[in-house]
Amino acid sequence: MSADYVLETRNLIKEFKGFTAVDDVNLQVARGHIHALIGPNGAGKTTVFNLLTKFLIPTSGQILFNGDDITAMKPAAIARKGVVRSFQISAVFPHLSVLENVRVALQRKEGHSFHFWRSQKVLDRLNERAYELLASVGLADFAEAQTVDLSYGRKRALEIATTLALEPELMLLDEPTQGMGHEDVGLVADLIKKVSKGRTILMVEHNLHVVSKLADRITVLQRGSILTEGDYSTVSADPRVREAYMGTAASEEQDRADEQAAMEVVEEARG
Amino acid sequence: MKLNKLYVVLVLLAVVAPFFLYPVFLAKLLCFALFACAFNLMLGYVGLLSFGHAAFLGTGGYITGWLMMNSGLTPELAVILGTVAAGALGAVFGKLSVKREGIYFAMVTLALAQLVFFLYLQAPFTGGEDGMQGVSRGELFGFIDLTDNLNMYYFVLAVFLFGFWLVHRTIHSPFGQILKAIRENEPRAVSLGYEVNNYKWVAFTISAALAGLAGSTKTLVFQLASLTDVHWHMSGEVVLMTLVGGVGTILGPVVGAGVIVTMQNYLSGGELGNYVHIIMGFIFVICVLAFRSGIVGELQKVWKRNFG
Numbered sequence: 001m002s003a004d005y006v007l008e009t010r011n012l013i014k015e016f017k018g019f020t021a022v023d024d025v026n027l028q029v030a031r032g033h034i035h036a037l038i039g040p041n042g043a044g045k046t047t048v049f050n051l052l053t054k055f056l057i058p059t060s061g062q063i064l065f066n067g068d069d070i071t072a073m074k075p076a077a078i079a080r081k082g083v084v085r086s087f088q089i090s091a092v093f094p095h096l097s098v099l100e101n102v103r104v105a106l107q108r109k110e111g112h113s114f115h116f117w118r119s120q121k122v123l124d125r126l127n128e129r130a131y132e133l134l135a136s137v138g139l140a141d142f143a144e145a146q147t148v149d150l151s152y153g154r155k156r157a158l159e160i161a162t163t164l165a166l167e168p169e170l171m172l173l174d175e176p177t178q179g180m181g182h183e184d185v186g187l188v189a190d191l192i193k194k195v196s197k198g199r200t201i202l203m204v205e206h207n208l209h210v211v212s213k214l215a216d217r218i219t220v221l222q223r224g225s226i227l228t229e230g231d232y233s234t235v236s237a238d239p240r241v242r243e244a245y246m247g248t249a250a251s252e253e254q255d256r257a258d259e260q261a262a263m264e265v266v267e268e269a270r271g
Numbered sequence: 272m273k274l275n276k277l278y279v280v281l282v283l284l285a286v287v288a289p290f291f292l293y294p295v296f297l298a299k300l301l302c303f304a305l306f307a308c309a310f311n312l313m314l315g316y317v318g319l320l321s322f323g324h325a326a327f328l329g330t331g332g333y334i335t336g337w338l339m340m341n342s343g344l345t346p347e348l349a350v351i352l353g354t355v356a357a358g359a360l361g362a363v364f365g366k367l368s369v370k371r372e373g374i375y376f377a378m379v380t381l382a383l384a385q386l387v388f389f390l391y392l393q394a395p396f397t398g399g400e401d402g403m404q405g406v407s408r409g410e411l412f413g414f415i416d417l418t419d420n421l422n423m424y425y426f427v428l429a430v431f432l433f434g435f436w437l438v439h440r441t442i443h444s445p446f447g448q449i450l451k452a453i454r455e456n457e458p459r460a461v462s463l464g465y466e467v468n469n470y471k472w473v474a475f476t477i478s479a480a481l482a483g484l485a486g487s488t489k490t491l492v493f494q495l496a497s498l499t500d501v502h503w504h505m506s507g508e509v510v511l512m513t514l515v516g517g518v519g520t521i522l523g524p525v526v527g528a529g530v531i532v533t534m535q536n537y538l539s540g541g542e543l544g545n546y547v548h549i550i551m552g553f554i555f556v557i558c559v560l561a562f563r564s565g566i567v568g569e570l571q572k573v574w575k576r577n578f579g
Contacts, residue, residue, distance in 0.1 A: 053462070055458070074466075075461045075462065076461050076462075076464050076465055076466045076467070077464075077466075079461070079462055079463060080464040084463070084464075085462045086462075087458065087459065087462075091458065091459040091462070092459070093451070093452050093455035093456050094455060094456075095455055096451060096452065096455060100448070103448070104448060104449065104452045104463065105463050107445060107448065107449070108463060108464050108465065110445070112445045113445055113446060113449050113465070114446055114469075114470075114473060115444060115445050115446055116440065116441040116444045116446035116447065116477065117437075117440060117441075117444065118445060119440070119444065120443050120444055120445055120448055122445060123445055123448065162463070166463065166464065
């Protein structure tokens with residue numbers, strides 16, 4: 001039945017010295033779904049993500065893409081197969097123009113990326129497609145801007161446009177709305193919804209509101225293993241999930257309060 | 272457009288310069304300028320500091336020198352073969368080193384270059400400590416006599432312009448675009464499907480070949496290939512030239528080489544001869560502390576502020 005799944009992991013395990021970060025995870029991502037990977041801090045979401053994108057090597061287990069074993073492939077190689085990731089910190093090329101950012105992605109299939117003796121004017125014929133992609137994420141007016149000058153939300157949008165340029169079959173998004181203001185969250189969520197047509201998306205996401213709006217299926221991780229799976233209503237009704245989440249949500253708040261108190265002490269000492 | 276005009280003016284200056292200044296000195300200047308441009312391709316545009324570029328300068332020099340003394344080839348062929356040899360060595364070094372970054376990359380390149388240094392020290396054909404002396408300049412294409420200093424200078428100028436053009440083109444090519452992307456955000460370049468090490472490797476090979484080209488022509492100019500050119504001091508000097516001129520700017524290394532070579536020339540002759548290294552060290556410290564982007568980089572900033 002694996003044909004229905006774009007991505008599958010079998011008994012995936014990742015051990016760091018004396019500590020199992022990912023413990024026997026069997027994940028199945030169905031074709032056409034937006035699949036969310038959630039869980040409290042330290043649950044192993046990012047580790048799973050890095051295993052899937054080959055930035056980490058699993059201790060044991062298998063990763064299948066369209067039924068092919070990609071466990072041993074290199075990160076750049078799976079990108080060429082159609083699995084493209086995003087990063088937690090927005091991954092753009094800051095000192096290239098917005099247009100150039102997208103062109104870097106478009107350029108790969110042109111086959112002249114090693115041609116150091118040719119003028120970069122050959123890249124101009126990619127402009128039309130690049131403009132289309134920028135327009136699709138609402139950045140057409142910023143094409144000539146230096147990327148470093150864009151707002152955070154726009155950088156994220158640019159990153160998505162760049163990823164789309166590769167026409168990936170599977171997009172892996174690492175906390176796409178992290179660190180964003182309210183408006184940007186809505187913007188990016190809409191964008192993800194829009195680009196999900198005709199492709200599969202697996203995302204790690206903290207913002208449960210975004211997850212509830214977007215995800216067709218949710219996998220909850222806790223301490224490196226799958227706690228439960230299902231759609232939002234199933235998962236959110238599960239008392240274990242509530243416990244896992246509320247537990248840390250409360251402790252996070254506690255952390256923040258502690259931090260605040262510490263800062264105040266420092267301020268006082270300075271004053 | 273403005274930049275193009277600047278280039279035209281500079282080339283015209285270079286053409287008339289030997290009527291006012293000693294051509295051999297100017298030729299030396301251009302050789303080092305080319306060497307620095309080659310080095311800058313790695314440091315400025317790939318973001319990797321090679322501490323072993325002397326190996327390529329020296330290899331170009333020794334191979335060309337040996338060919339001129341023993342093979343009866345015309346100088347242009349000897350220079351081409353010297354360049355190819357340096358490029359081949361660069362391809363090997365590059366394969367071994369581009370997987371590393373930062374200080375580790377510098378250390379690997381330094382270690383490999385030291386290996387080459389001791390090889391040349393021991394190898395009989397280099398003349399060891401004495402160097403390879405009395406290399407004939409020969410006749411370019413079989414009919415242009417290079418023993419004439421003016422002819423020699425124009426040959427070096429042509430070589431330099433070719434090398435400079437190649438660096439410029441490489442930076443502004445589809446390949447250069449990927450190099451920039453890698454320098455800006457390497458993990459992202461990987462996630463877009465680029466095998467970044469292959470790109471770094473090609474850049475390293477080009478850089479090594481051009482350093483070899485500089486060494487080859489330099490050997491013809493001075494009719495000498497010596498251990499100085501493969502010594503790690505030379506690898507350090509090219510870092511200095513590039514930083515003083517402006518790393519990551521196309522003209523920076525040229526300016527930097529000009530400043531350093533001129534200083535060495537005039538200081539070593541005068542009363543301050545013994546203090547050359549101290550003075551250069553001092554300038555280096557000032558540059559690193561106050562003028563981070565080098566002469567050309569700082570000028571560009573001023574230009575942008577006032578006219579940009």
